[in-house]
Amino acid sequence: MAETLKVAMPKGRIYKKAANLFRAAGLPIPTEVDETRKLVIELPELNMEFILAKPVDVPTYVEYGAADIGIVGKDVLMEENRDVYELLDLGIAKCRMSVIGLPNWQPGIQQRVATKYPNVASQYFREQGQQVEVIKLNGSIELAPLIGLADRIVDMVETGQTLKENGLVEMNEIFEITSRLIANRVSYRMKNAQIQSLCDRLQQAIAAEV
Ligand SMILES: Nc1ncnc2c1ncn2[C@@H]1O[C@H](COP(=O)(O)OP(=O)(O)OP(=O)(O)O)[C@@H](O)[C@H]1O
């Protein structure tokens, strides 16, 4: 009997899409799991254990081996830069990371950029040769240019509704975001057959959906 596979699942936006992808891959996650407040869910019939984590913490659990594998947005992977394997693009929870500003934005002498992703933003502006001060915020990022905290922001855009309702414009796309399957480096070797078989099943489910 193979060992239990510990899977760090992100709570929130990605969870339902990820759980449905597992179901499409022939792994029947009980629907009760979608609603539960429990944080560790044993799934003995699948030989798995789900750890329901805050999305930004998923790469940390996986890097330290508290989870063997995990599901996380490319945005978080780029920001956290953890030592994990990225195994598969799941194609779910699609959006993009962009530079956003007011329509009349002009480059000033002192430029400030607000974001939840300070590492991503700093690297981007460094590569562009632009000197900016990066200010870390934790949410409602679109507020910053509206009330004069920053000139521009780096944030996620999906439908564009938030930008539209706040009179902001997307100036440059930095990269596309989808959710990824990641693995702990040691687990990938020790539980290779299990992880590989899961990857194959997920890949088939992704291909069937396109
Ligand atoms: N419109 C979107 N806005 C933000 N994230 C999105 C969007 N669409 C898909 N995503 C993906 O979902 C992830 C965010 O999920 P969620 O909003 O549940 O987490 P969170 O930002 O940590 O939430 P919170 O801090 O509010 O609990 C992102 O990392 C990204 O990969």
Ligand SMILES: O=P(O)(O)OC[C@H]1O[C@H](OP(=O)(O)OP(=O)(O)O)[C@H](O)[C@@H]1O
């Ligand atoms: O293009 P849209 O479809 O409007 O989606 C993008 C918005 O969604 C996210 O915010 P979220 O709802 O996670 O709230 P937060 O800003 O408090 O993190 C993101 O930070 C944008 O504000």
